[in-house]
Each structure stands twice: as C-alpha cells, then as structure tokens.
Amino acid sequence: MGNKEQSMSIVLENVIVSDANSAKKVNLRIENGLISALDENPLPISPGDTVVAGEGKLALPGFVNAHTHLPMSLFRGLADDIPLDTWLREHIWPAEKRLTAADVYWGSLLSLAEMIKSGTTQVADMYFHTDSVARAVSEAHMRATISYGIVANKLDKHGKDELAMARETIERWHGAANGRIRAALSPHAIYTCGRDVWAAAIDLAHEKNVPLHTHLCETRDEVAWSLTNLGQTPVLALNEIGAFSIPTIAAHCVHVSEEEMAILAQRSVTAVHCPKSNAKLGNGHAPVVSLLRAGVNVALGTDGAASNNGQDMIEEMRMASLLSKGALEDPTALPAREVAMMATHNGAEALGAGARRISTGEDADIVLVDLSGVDTVPAYEPFSTLVYAAHGCDVTDVIVAGEFLLRDRKLFTIDEEQVKYEVNRRFGKAFAN
Ligand SMILES: [Zn+2]
Secondary structure, three states: OOOHHHHOOEEEEEEEEEOOOOEEEEEEEEEOOEEEEEEOOOOOOOOOOEEEEOOOEEEEEOEEEEEEOHHHHHHOOOOOOOOHHHHHHHHHHHHHHOOOHHHHHHHHHHHHHHHHHOOEEEEEEOEOOHHHHHHHHHHHOOEEEEOEEEOEOOOOHHHHHHHHHHHHHHHHHOOOOOOOEEEOEEEOOOOOEOHHHHHHHHHHHHHHOOOEEEEEOOOHHHHHHHHHHHOOOHHHHHHHHOHHHOOEEEEEOOOOOHHHHHHHHHOOOEEEEOHHHHHHOOOOOOOHHHHHHOOOEEEEOOOOHHHOOOOOHHHHHHHHHHHHHHHHOOOOOOOHHHHHHHHHHHHHHHHOOOOOOOOOOOEOOEEEEEOOOOOOOOOOOHHHHHHHOOOHHHEEEEEEOOEEEEEOOEEOOOOHHHHHHHHHHHHOOHHHO
16 A cells, blocks of 8 residues: 655654653654654644644654564464463464465564554564565565574485575565565574584575574573583573674573673673563563673564564563563562663664664654553653553554554554454454454
C-alpha cells in the first residue's frame, strides 16, 4: 500500500521528549528519512507538510527488538507450561519442519504488524526461509537485521549446505530495501554447531563484514554441556574460537560469571536480555544489572512469540525492570530510563542502524506514545509512565526512515485483516476463526 504522504516532510508538533535530566515539549521536522529540525519554538509549516498534533504524546526513538524469530508467532500458545526439552523436541521442532516458505512469510507479517502497533521500528531476526522473512520486512518497510540460523554438528555435506544458505541470505539481502535490511551470520548456539562450523561461520562473517547473532548461555544445561564436551564455559569457548573478533549479538546471557561478563564487555559483545522468554521457559533471569555495571552493551529482545507470547517491547521493558527488582530485592534496580535506553539506544548501537536518540541528524525512526489515556494519567514522569503503566496499544504513530508505518493506530504497510485471515486459514483452530 502506498501513501501520498510518504515522500513529504512531516512535522510533529508539541511532542514530549525526555533526556537524562528533563522532559520538554518540542517540535520536530522529518525529511529525507532524517530528523532535520528540533525546536521548542513552532517550526514554519510549508504547503504539503504532514502536521501531527502531538499534545500528550511522548516521542521516542523506535524500539529495537534485538532478538527474535519473526515467524514463531505461528506457534503462539501452541504448547505452554511444559518442560523446555519437551517443548522443543515434541512441539516446536516438528512444527517448524512442516513450515512452508509461504507460512513463514505470513507468520513474519503477523509479528511485524504486532511490532509496529506496539512501537518497534527495528528487529534482529534469526530463522530459515529467510527470503520469506526478508520479503515481509521489505513490504512492511521495517528496519531489520536478518540471518539464517545455522544448525550443524560437522562441516559435512549438511554443514556446508547450511553455510551456503547463510551466505546466500547475506549476498541476497544485505543492504536491500534502501539499506533498511541488513544481514548477520547466525550459528544457532555453541551446542548446536560444531567447532568447524563455528570456524567457517566466523571466516564468512569476516569475509562479508557482517555481525554474528547467536544464542549464548540461555540455560544451565547449555553451560553443563559446554563444560562436559568442550572443557570450558560457552563464553570462554567462543572467545577461544575467535567469535568475538566480530561484533556479536548474543541473546540471553542468563548464566554468565563475572569473569565472562568482563570478556563480553572487553570484546564489545552485545547481550540481548529476553526476560519474558527466559522466565516463561523457566531458564532463570539474566544478571542484567551486573552486565551493565561490567560495561556490557545490553539490549532488549522478546525472543520468538512461542516463548513470550508476544512481540511487545513496552511489556518487555516492564518485565525486565520488575524481574530485576524482584530478583535483587532492590526497587532501585534497572530504573525506567535505563531500561528504555536498553530498548532503544543500546539496540540501535548493537545493530549499527536506526535512531539512537531524538536529535537532529538521527534516522527518523520515531514512535509516539499517548500518555493521556486512563492507564497513564497523571503522567508525572514520562519514562516511568511508559515503562510501568503504558501498553503497546498506547502507541499511536510509528515512523521508520521518515515514513509512516502506523498513523492514529492504523497500519499503513500491512493489511492486518488479510494477515489474520491467512494465519488463521493455515493454523487457526475453531476458537480463533
Ligand atoms: Zn531465540
């Protein structure tokens, strides 16, 4: 769906922006995909400008969901409240084997629609049928780093085929959609890829100059497996193989020691905290406060919707903060502004794209959150209201690279009814239809 407003400049009037110290009302001009002006005084309006009244709305850099598997929205609620191993072996993996390229396309669009409607502008994805994922991202006009998830014990025929798929994904999609799509290389995890496979993947990442995106220290079983089979923890093993010579996005980092945190910080690894998925699968809670204190860049992710069961970054921020406070018995742990930085700035830093803050010259990836609803007034402090009170449905407008993807809660680039119809037609049970 095109829109004649898309190529014109946008003026956001009287939106609330907040930095580390204070909140204020400003006016923003967006043109050529960038924030071109920010002023507390009214901006001149030209004929053809799209003017948005922003009273009562907080303007934020778009949320960056730094770890997910977009098509897994198809398995939302498929199998809950069961042990992780049973969940994977008896439900998720068999269901994934049956997925077609078309299923993956519709599942990706379903997640992207949910993401846009809750303020996410950029995502790091790992899956298969990556052409379908990329096509959905491209059509949705989202910003994304996509990757093919490599699972191979040896560099045999299967291992080489997996690496070839990963190479193809990079060659086909890195820099596509006016640069909004980038690619990464994703050996799935230390326990699902053999040493030779890791070494070949690292070589390929160097050759293509793309980051690594993997799962790291998600479960106690993973650490135990690594100690038994490799004689060292996953972080030490990957460091020795040379993985961290490449910018690395490491999902989870739940079971890491102080020594390992120091390595992650020193090697510029981004830890992606996925608190809901970790809690729901009974895997524990990542030592987020310690990771941040150690100097690690910590971003935020939902993981796939099968273990979440959504893709809503406002809920993820709230979960991150509350679980840290509860686990540490400390109400000052992970305050609202810090967790909002993780969900925006730190994710954009990790992926090397998108807006890191609301200021001139930044990419115009902006979301407006209505703080005037019955769930949010009186909004004493914008970030406290956002993290502890607001909901995804309070996001009214979403702009990526200067284009509206959501305006007044209406999706511009995705036909929501068609997506729901296709997903229900393929996967829906009687209750959902
Ligand atoms: Zn994952």
